[in-house]
Amino acid sequence: MRRQNPAPVHGPFNAVARDCGAMIVSVRDARASERDRLWIEGVYRDYLDDLTPATATGMFPALGEVGHREPDQIARWFGDRNAFPLVIMQGPEHVGFAMVARGSSQPAQPHIDYRMAEFFIARPRRRLGIGRVAVQLILNRFAGRWEVSEFQRNTPAVTFWRRVVAAYTQGKYQERLFNDEVRQVFDSGPARAP
Numbered sequence: 003m004r005r006q007n008p009a010p011v012h013g014p015f016n017a018v019a020r021d022c023g024a025m026i027v028s029v030r031d032a033r034a035s036e037r038d039r040l041w042i043e044g045v046y047r048d049y050l051d052d053l054t055p056a057t058a059t060g061m062f063p064a065l066g067e068v069g070h071r072e073p074d075q076i077a078r079w080f081g082d083r084n085a086f087p088l089v090i091m092q093g094p095e096h097v098g099f100a101m102v103a104r105g106s107s108q109p110a111q112p113h114i115d116y117r118m119a120e121f122f123i124a125r126p127r128r129r130l131g132i133g134r135v136a137v138q139l140i141l142n143r144f145a146g147r148w149e150v151s152e153f154q155r156n157t158p159a160v161t162f163w164r165r166v167v168a169a170y171t172q173g174k175y176q177e178r179l180f181n182d183e184v185r186q187v188f189d190s191g192p193a194r195a196p
């Protein structure tokens with residue numbers, strides 16, 4: 003994978019990508035284009051539905067950041083200066099989105115720079131390695147101390163994040179189980195980039 007130069011987190015973000023099958027995967031700031039925001043709005047219900055079986059409530063209890071009415075929630079993300087809505091592309095096509103937020107979801111964790119508040123790959127594009135590549139691009143771009151949380155019963159998400167974080171950090175991460183949430187804490191940046 004081509005390494006990213008550190009860059010300020012404000013302003014357009016268009017990560018250079020890596021081959022994933024026949025196409026290049028890339029990540030960019032969704033605020034730059036109305037089309038990107040509309041795509042997120044179009045798949046947000048799928049995302050909530052994917053979380054629902056794991057939580058039985060429709061909430062993402064690790065963060066409490068989904069489960070509101072979709073338009074309200076998306077508007078909140080796009081209006082929050084401490085949030086970074088991102089779209090994930092495979093070639094010219096939208097295949098996923100991520101919401102990166104500053105700081106921890108836990109007030110008692112002041113040392114966290116970023117958390118992955120939401121992460122989604124469209125159903126037909128799963129198990130192709132796209133999520134893994136997108137996470138690498140995002141972690142390189144937002145260098146710092148990270149927190150990722152997933153509901154323990156969302157076993158695909160737990161497996162995914164364990165695999166991706168373990169590979170990215172070469173096993174140098176902390177994991178805790180707290181209130182049915184699995185939480186990984188680790189450092190990202192050029193020194194960690196695979």
Ligand SMILES: CC(C)(COP(=O)(O)OP(=O)(O)OC[C@H]1O[C@@H](n2cnc3c(N)ncnc32)[C@H](O)[C@@H]1OP(=O)(O)O)[C@@H](O)C(=O)NCCC(=O)NCCS
Nearest residue numbers: 052121122123128129130131132133134152158159161162
């Ligand atoms: C979880 C999710 C992001 C994974 O995205 P993806 O692009 O399919 O993941 P990848 O193909 O990059 O998978 C990387 C590795 O994660 C693991 N993994 C991914 N999906 C998995 C699943 N459903 N079951 C078990 N392991 C899985 C595998 O080890 C996989 O490597 P492999 O395919 O070589 O075995 C995607 O399934 C998704 O969007 N789910 C719904 C929303 C969600 O739960 N988001 C996370 C909230 S915390």
